Amino acid sequence: MRPSNLGATNYQMYDYILNELPDLIEANFPTNGKRSIMGHSMGGHGALVLALKNRERYQSVSAFSPILSPSLVPWGEKAFTAYLGEDREKWQQYDARSLIQQGYKVQGIHIDQGLEDEFLPTQLRTEDFIETCRAINQPIDVRFHKGYDHSYYFIASFIGEHIAYHAAFLK
Template sequence: MERIEHRACFGGWQDVYRHESKVLGCTMKFAVYLPPQAANGKLPVLYWLSGLTCSEQNFITKAGAQRYAAEHGVVIVAPDTSPRGEQVMDDDGYDLGQGAGFYLNATEQPWATHYRMFDYVADELPALVEAHFPVGDARAISGHSMGGHGALVVALRNPGRYRSVSAFSPIVAPSKVPWGEKAFGAYLGEDRQAWKQWDASELVRSATEKLPLLVDQGGDDEFLDTQLRPQLLQAAAVAAGHPLQLRMRPGYDHSYYFIASFIGEHIAHHAAALHGEAKVHAGVAHEPHDGCGRH
């Protein structure tokens, strides 16, 4: 493992590392923010998963999260969004291939050789982080868009592993929207039953752990009605009695301006669970009065 970036930030360090991933069969990069408290012992860790076309750079340069991580004493780890390299299969479109791993384990060739982002995020990366950085086993996970989908799915499929989960503008029902249908068809094949294990709106129906879900969604998001459709997750949560707080934010779009506006609230939410300061709670989902889940 090689450190390739090292910058002082809010009293701590924003670093980027490069390593060889056995799971993905390629060289990967991930970012680590170590707040000043890391000099004195182990801290809890928040994993951030970014969206389509992103790398480890987008979140650390645009979200402004380091300020809040330093305030709350939380390490932030932000991996890349897919396997990378000349030997890794790619596609001409932005929504499939490199930059679009969808945080699942592909079963169809030629994708299955490298595209195992679920195993990377859930197992290989945390093992690496916990072996080499001052973090304990208190974990949280969050993400945006495709990464919001990833955060919800990784948490729902790993009961007991995370103390909290949140998402910005997540693709909550990828098996029912164009982005997900394209990616799932390529990575997983045409059996739509197999897609359900990677779809948060399906996973909440049988979740054994009622981990509260926190979702922020911009009301003016250009992808709201075609790709995101948060009402599908809300309906599934209502039916399952799964705790969900869906906050519609009028005027906000899909960009990092939206994330930067509310990332402080999300980090505070995770810090409360990670440090045991208070019980993190998201109320049981209720049918929205206006069809959009606005609170």
């Protein structure tokens, strides 16, 4: 399944994930009407933002090695400038840590992070996000894993646990 407006000027990934993709899934597969969301890296950040801004749409959210404060790191600054322009205030509407600071909450957040992830110290800001969540009593479960990096193998090692996590909320 691919977005119907792929290649269009000002393509909207947020709207695709929030609206178009669920409609496609529900039209083509049996569902019970409940939804969860997860992602990896910038996709993990996107999953968190979608869940925080649309709490009523998602029963659960999880992420692998997400970028957690994109407004404050080079990857995020580059992406936000390209997609949203130079206005840093606008960026805050799509920054998971900023949304938590603004009072957005979800039932719980589950994150797995490899300790050998080369991007952990410079791009991901996991510890800052944990502190922000704890400051406003946002439930969060972060598991750090020795010997794992930012790769497919990390995800493949723990994807079953994420599926089980979401399955418990989707019954």
